[in-house]
Amino acid sequence: MSDQKVLSGQKRPGGRSARVREAVRQATLAELAEHGYGGLTVENVAARSGVHKTTVYRRWGGVEGLIADALELAREEPWPVPDTGSLRGDLRALAVLVQSSFPDAIASAFVAAAMQNEAAARALRAFYEARHRQAAQIVRRAVDRGEVGPGVDAEELVRLAVAPVFARLFVTREPVTREDAIRAADAALAAALAGVLG
Amino acid sequence: MSDQKVLSGQKRPGGRSARVREAVRQATLAELAEHGYGGLTVENVAARSGVHKTTVYRRWGGVEGLIADALELAREEPWPVPDTGSLRGDLRALAVLVQSSFPDAIASAFVAAAMQNEAAARALRAFYEARHRQAAQIVRRAVDRGEVGPGVDAEELVRLAVAPVFARLFVTREPVTREDAIRAADAALAAALAGVLG
DNA sequence: GCACTAACGCAACTGGAGTTGCCTTTGAGC
DNA sequence: GCTCAAAGGCAACTCCAGTTGCGTTAGTGC
Structure with missing residues (x-):
C-alpha cells in the first residue's frame, strides 16, 4: 500500500x-x-x-x-533555541515557546495524526528527538556556567520542563497560560537542583 | 446535527x-x-x-x-486512588498507574478523539477534572501527616507528577518505562518541597 | 387495557474517498 | 538530439459512511 x-x-x-x-x-x-x-x-x-x-x-x-x-520537512527547519544567559530563563523561554506556538493548527494536527497512524507517529517521534537534542544545549551551557552539576540528564530536564504544557494542551485539554508554562519550567529546574535527574 | x-x-x-x-x-x-x-x-x-x-x-x-x-460513562466509574502511607509512594503509584494503563486502547482512543472533535474534548476535560479532584486527596493526606506544607497546590502537584508520562505517551511518542514514571513522580515531589507550587 | 406518540427499524438514496487501466509527458543516459 | 522507461494525467468505476421518508413497535398516561 x-x-x-x-x-x-x-x-x-x-x-x-x-x-x-x-x-x-x-x-x-x-x-x-x-x-x-x-x-x-x-x-x-x-x-x-x-x-x-x-x-x-x-x-x-x-x-x-x-x-x-x-x-520530515518540518524537522529540517531550524528553530531558535533560547539563550537568555541563565538556565532558569532558558527553560522558561522554552516552555513559553511551546505554550504559545501550539494553538497553531499545524502543530496540533501533527500530534493528532500521530495518534491515528503509525507512520506519522514514527515521524513525530523523530521530530521531537531532534528538538530535544538541540534543546539540550541549554543545559550544557548551564553546566559550563556552573549552574547545575555535570551529572544532570540534559534531555530529561528539557522534557520535564515542557511536559506539563504538553499534557495540558493535548491530554487533559486544560487551557494553558504563560504562567503555567513558567511554573512548569521552574518545577523542572527545582527537581534538577534537588538531584532527581542524576 | x-x-x-x-x-x-x-x-x-x-x-x-x-x-x-x-x-x-x-x-x-x-x-x-x-x-x-x-x-x-x-x-x-x-x-x-x-x-x-x-x-x-x-x-x-x-x-x-x-x-x-x-x-461520560467512564467518568462515573470508580477508580482506586493510591494510598501507600507516604506522599512519595502515592505519587509514584499514581504515575505508574497512568504509565501502565495507557497501552490500553480505549484510553488512548479517548485522547485521540479529543484531538478531532470539540464534544469529545469537552468530555475528556471533564473526565480529568474529576480524576484530578479525586487524586488531590493524596496531597491532602500528606499535608495532614506534615509531609508538605499546607500551602502547596494539591491538584497542581498531581498534574506535575503525571505530566511527563502523558507527554511521552501522546506527544513525543517515546516509550515509557516504569522507571520513567517513578522519576517523574519524584521530580514533582522535589519541586513541591522546594516551594515551587505555592 | 386502550389510545397516543416517541423512539426504533427498514430500504433506498447520495456523495465523496480511494482504486484501476490506459494514455501522455518528461527527463536521464547514451 | 534520440530513445526509453519512469512518473504524471485522466476518466470511469467501486465502496462505504452518512441521510431521508416512511412504516412499525412499544412505553406512558389515562
Whole structure:
C-alpha cells in the first residue's frame, strides 16, 4: 500500500518529480493549517497543489504519507533555541515557546495524526528527538556556567520542563497560560537542583 | 446535527430507550478497544449492539457523540486512588498507574478523539477534572501527616507528577518505562518541597 | 387495557474517498 | 538530439459512511 520508499529514493529527483513533491508538501501544510488533521483530504491537497489526486495516492499512499512527509520537512527547519544567559530563563523561554506556538493548527494536527497512524507517529517521534537534542544545549551551557552539576540528564530536564504544557494542551485539554508554562519550567529546574535527574 | 440533549433528558428513560443506550455504549467501548478511534464506525457499533444504524445516527449524531457518551460513562466509574502511607509512594503509584494503563486502547482512543472533535474534548476535560479532584486527596493526606506544607497546590502537584508520562505517551511518542514514571513522580515531589507550587 | 406518540427499524438514496487501466509527458543516459 | 522507461494525467468505476421518508413497535398516561 504505502510506498514511501519512493519519497526518499527518487529515481528522477531532478525535474518534475521534485516540483510535484514540493507543491504537494506546501499544499499539505496549508490544508493542515486551515482544516486540521481531520479535514485533511487527498482531494483537497491535490486540487490546491495542481497535482492530480491519482499521483498523490500513488506516491504518498494517502493522508498518512502526506503527514509523514510534511513532518520530515518540518524537522529540517531550524528553530531558535533560547539563550537568555541563565538556565532558569532558558527553560522558561522554552516552555513559553511551546505554550504559545501550539494553538497553531499545524502543530496540533501533527500530534493528532500521530495518534491515528503509525507512520506519522514514527515521524513525530523523530521530530521531537531532534528538538530535544538541540534543546539540550541549554543545559550544557548551564553546566559550563556552573549552574547545575555535570551529572544532570540534559534531555530529561528539557522534557520535564515542557511536559506539563504538553499534557495540558493535548491530554487533559486544560487551557494553558504563560504562567503555567513558567511554573512548569521552574518545577523542572527545582527537581534538577534537588538531584532527581542524576 | 448533534442532538445529545436527548441523551441526558430522556422522555422515555424506562424501557427500550435505556436498553438501546446501554447496548450502544458497551458496543462503543468494545469497538474502541479493538480498533481504536480511527477504526470506530457507526456501522460497526450498530451491528455489534444490534441497534439499527439509523437510530445511532439520530440519537448520537455520529462518532463524536458515541465517544462523548462513552466518556461520560467512564467518568462515573470508580477508580482506586493510591494510598501507600507516604506522599512519595502515592505519587509514584499514581504515575505508574497512568504509565501502565495507557497501552490500553480505549484510553488512548479517548485522547485521540479529543484531538478531532470539540464534544469529545469537552468530555475528556471533564473526565480529568474529576480524576484530578479525586487524586488531590493524596496531597491532602500528606499535608495532614506534615509531609508538605499546607500551602502547596494539591491538584497542581498531581498534574506535575503525571505530566511527563502523558507527554511521552501522546506527544513525543517515546516509550515509557516504569522507571520513567517513578522519576517523574519524584521530580514533582522535589519541586513541591522546594516551594515551587505555592 | 386502550389510545397516543416517541423512539426504533427498514430500504433506498447520495456523495465523496480511494482504486484501476490506459494514455501522455518528461527527463536521464547514451 | 534520440530513445526509453519512469512518473504524471485522466476518466470511469467501486465502496462505504452518512441521510431521508416512511412504516412499525412499544412505553406512558389515562
